[in-house]
Amino acid sequence: MERVNPPRSRRQERAPAEPGRLPLLPAPPPYRMPADPGALLAAAFAEPAVPEQPPSPPPARPGPLRHPPEVYRELEAIYRGVDRAIAALGPRCERRGLCCDFDRVDHVLYASQLEIDYVRDHVPPARYLLPSGNACPFLHQGQCTARAVRMLGCRTYFCQQGWEALGAEIYERALGRLKALAARHGLGWRYAPALELLREESS
Numbered sequence: 005m006e007r008v009n010p011p012r013s014r015r016q017e018r019a020p021a022e023p024g025r026l027p028l029l030p031a032p033p034p035y036r037m038p039a040d041p042g043a044l045l046a047a048a049f050a051e052p053a054v055p056e057q058p059p060s061p062p063p064a065r066p067g068p069l070r071h072p073p074e075v076y077r078e079l080e081a082i083y084r085g086v087d088r089a090i091a092a093l094g095p096r097c098e099r100r101g102l103c104c105d106f107d108r109v110d111h112v113l114y115a116s117q118l119e120i121d122y123v124r125d126h127v128p129p130a131r132y133l134l135p136s137g138n139a140c141p142f143l144h145q146g147q148c149t150a151r152a153v154r155m156l157g158c159r160t161y162f163c164q165q166g167w168e169a170l171g172a173e174i175y176e177r178a179l180g181r182l183k184a185l186a187a188r189h190g191l192g193w194r195y196a197p198a199l200e201l202l203r204e205e206s207s
């Protein structure tokens with residue numbers, strides 16, 4: 005069934021946490037905004053003078069990928085821009101793994117179908133179809149086991165107070181590029197809770 009795009013937040017907040025639920029705190033100290041975040045962002049998203057061609061992750065299985073390799077190379081280039089922006093702006097992660105256990109933080113992770121296809125083509129199904137409640141199936145002992153291929157929302161979310169606006173800015177820029185990529189290759193566009201999309205293949 006086709007869905008209308010929900011708001012484009014990586015972690016769409018649900019109802020406030022009930023009493024007794026684990027709060028996100030203790031959180032890292034507030035984010036310290038650099039002097040000119042706009043310039044850092046623009047530089048991070050600029051095309052490199054010499055195109056980067058780092059190796060792509062190996063496919064998870066033999067046989068054709070869900071999309072041509074050039075689509076995935078473009079997706080990886082978008083992710084690299086995001087990762088450069090994050091590195092330049094310096095939000096801090098304490099690696100507590102809380103934000104990937106969605107019931108604990110009352111968030112929903114959204115992703116596009118293209119991002120999920122990329123994950124499925126590079127991670128064996130046994131890793132993402134494991135029953136995991138409402139936690140991301142890639143979360144293991146507080147660590148992400150799909151880090152190289154993780155979704156846009158995973159790359160931009162940090163729980164530091166004061167990071168939200170910059171994180172949203174990076175997310176929106178990259179999401180626009182993802183949509184343009186999908187349109188350019190005639191892929192259509194679908195955007196839904198990531199766990200829902202990951203589990204669809206098993207039904």
Ligand code: SF4
Nearest residue numbers: 104140142143148158
């Ligand atoms: S893919 Fe990795 S970073 Fe993203 S929600 Fe899952 S465990 Fe967390």
